[in-house]
Amino acid sequence: MKSVINIRDLSLEEIDELIQTALDIIDDPAAYARSCLGRILATLFFEPSTRTRLSFESAMYGLGGNVISVAGADSSSAAKGESIADTAKTVSCYADIMAMRHPKEGAALVAANNASIPVINAGDGGHYHPTQTLTDLLTIWREKGRFTGLTVGLCGDLKFGRTVHSLITALSCYSGIRFYLISPEELKLPSYVKKDVLHSGGIPYVQTTSMEIALPELDILYMTRVQRERFFNEEDYLRLKDSYILTPERLKKAKPDMSIMHPLPRVNEISVAVDADPRACYFKQVLNGKYIRMALILKLLQEAGTL
Amino acid sequence: MNIDSIQNGIVIDHITPGKGMRLYDLLNLDKLDASVAIIKKVTSNKMGRKDIIKIDATIPVDLAVIGYVDPGATVNIIRDGQLISKQNIDMPSELVNVVKCKNPRCITSTEQELPHIFRLTDPVNKVYRCVYCETQGSR
Numbered sequence: 440m441k442s443v444i445n446i447r448d449l450s451l452e453e454i455d456e457l458i459q460t461a462l463d464i465i466d467d468p469a470a471y472a473r474s475c476l477g478r479i480l481a482t483l484f485f486e487p488s489t490r491t492r493l494s495f496e497s498a499m500y501g502l503g504g505n506v507i508s509v510a511g512a513d514s515s516s517a518a519k520g521e522s523i524a525d526t527a528k529t530v531s532c533y534a535d536i537m538a539m540r541h542p543k544e545g546a547a548l549v550a551a552n553n554a555s556i557p558v559i560n561a562g563d564g565g566h567y568h569p570t571q572t573l574t575d576l577l578t579i580w581r582e583k584g585r586f587t588g589l590t591v592g593l594c595g596d597l598k599f600g601r602t603v604h605s606l607i608t609a610l611s612c613y614s615g616i617r618f619y620l621i622s623p624e625e626l627k628l629p630s631y632v633k634k635d636v637l638h639s640g641g642i643p644y645v646q647t648t649s650m651e652i653a654l655p656e657l658d659i660l661y662m663t664r665v666q667r668e669r670f671f672n673e674e675d676y677l678r679l680k681d682s683y684i685l686t687p688e689r690l691k692k693a694k695p696d697m698s699i700m701h702p703l704p705r706v707n708e709i710s711v712a713v714d715a716d717p718r719a720c721y722f723k724q725v726l727n728g729k730y731i732r733m734a735l736i737l738k739l740l741q742e743a744g745t746l
Numbered sequence: 747m748n749i750d751s752i753q754n755g756i757v758i759d760h761i762t763p764g765k766g767m768r769l770y771d772l773l774n775l776d777k778l779d780a781s782v783a784i785i786k787k788v789t790s791n792k793m794g795r796k797d798i799i800k801i802d803a804t805i806p807v808d809l810a811v812i813g814y815v816d817p818g819a820t821v822n823i824i825r826d827g828q829l830i831s832k833q834n835i836d837m838p839s840e841l842v843n844v845v846k847c848k849n850p851r852c853i854t855s856t857e858q859e860l861p862h863i864f865r866l867t868d869p870v871n872k873v874y875r876c877v878y879c880e881t882q883g884s885r
Binding site: 522523524541542543544545546548549563564565566631635 | 860879
């Protein structure tokens with residue numbers, strides 16, 4: 440049973456195939472509107488989410504399927520102390536595929552090890568969020584038309600930002616990729632990501648605390664939010680949350696065709712005034728998220744023999 | 747210093763100096779109802795210094811634990827005062843319930859029944875990572 444817990448669960452060929460399917464869906468959504476008729480997606484979100492949960496649900500409805508959902512640990516048996524393994528076995532009886540978000544790292548892997556249906560990791564704490572990465576890749580493809588030869592700046596919380604870790608892992612598979620890692624000292628990219636992905640792959644990168652140094656070089660600027668929920672200490676959060684704010688003034692230093700991405704939600708790290716800039720593509724990213732999830736649900740159900 | 751030879755038991759030899767106690771702990775030798783000698787920093791022709799553990803009982807020893815903590819160690823089985831086998835230890839590819847993940851964000855911190863599994867991800871640098879959260883195991 441194929442599940443997607445980590446972006447590395449998908450080969451480059453499979454990622455290309457998913458992007459192609461998503462592009463086909465964008466071209467002709469009506470052709471896919473009954474693809475999952477009679478199939479059920481269960482969304483289990485033990486941590487708050489707007490975009491990810493709604494995009495999974497919207498994706499399944501877009502394929503003609505149905506959705507059952509649990510939103511919040513308080514409204515499920517998890518509140519009674521049910522284990523993830525038991526939850527996964529139970530949900531397998533009701534649905535054909537499940538998407539799960541959980542605050543603990545590794546939770547989706549535990550679910551996949553115990554479920555008899557495909558499991559999609561919709562975020563496990565600060566760890567992995569593969570469908571956000573697929574969303575980001577589809578967006579980069581639609582904006583740039585390629586994955587090779589790009590200089591990508593990642594800015595903000597690179598320590599706890601799961602989307603950043605997954606995106607670095609995915610893009611590192613392509614040639615000519617360079618990274619600028621822009622963060623305060625306390626939120627630098629974890630050494631294991633640098634070592635296992637960047638160093639082992641010989642990927643060039645610059646680590647800096649200055650957005651100004653990086654901006655003129657970038658083809659893509661990927662902004663992230665400093666996440667309150669990842670801090671044990673409120674003081675640290677308050678001290679770091681305003682480290683980088685992207686404004687129209689700062690953007691004057693950037694290339695005219697640089698793409699500005701953000702996994703959302705934003706707090707204040709991108710000024711609302713930037714939304715009108717043609718380089719801003721974070722709301723296009725949201726829409727792309729729905730299409731790529733449609734492609735992923737289709738693929739996993741087909742591979743499970745459910746379609 | 748004199749430590750008597752054992753007649754029937756196990757000698758874990760060529761332990762990197764200082765790792766003897768860690769092995770003693772992880773092999774749960776404190777719970778063993780038999781004599782155990784930990785000999786620390788003895789002179790060794792091959793290693794300069796080494797630790798040795800002598801166990802005066804024939805018990806199953808978890809070779810994965812030894813391979814994880816100190817893959818250079820050897821395990822000698824003694825029967826009737828004679829060395830009957832000498833085994834070099836390889837690093838295990840996976841460890842189950844040997845060390846605990848210390849990451850408070852890991853799913854193992856709340857799901858008590860889950861096995862703590864670490865996998866060898868970098869054989870050159872002897873790095874093991876938790877399969878759930880990828881935190882590095884402490885050796």
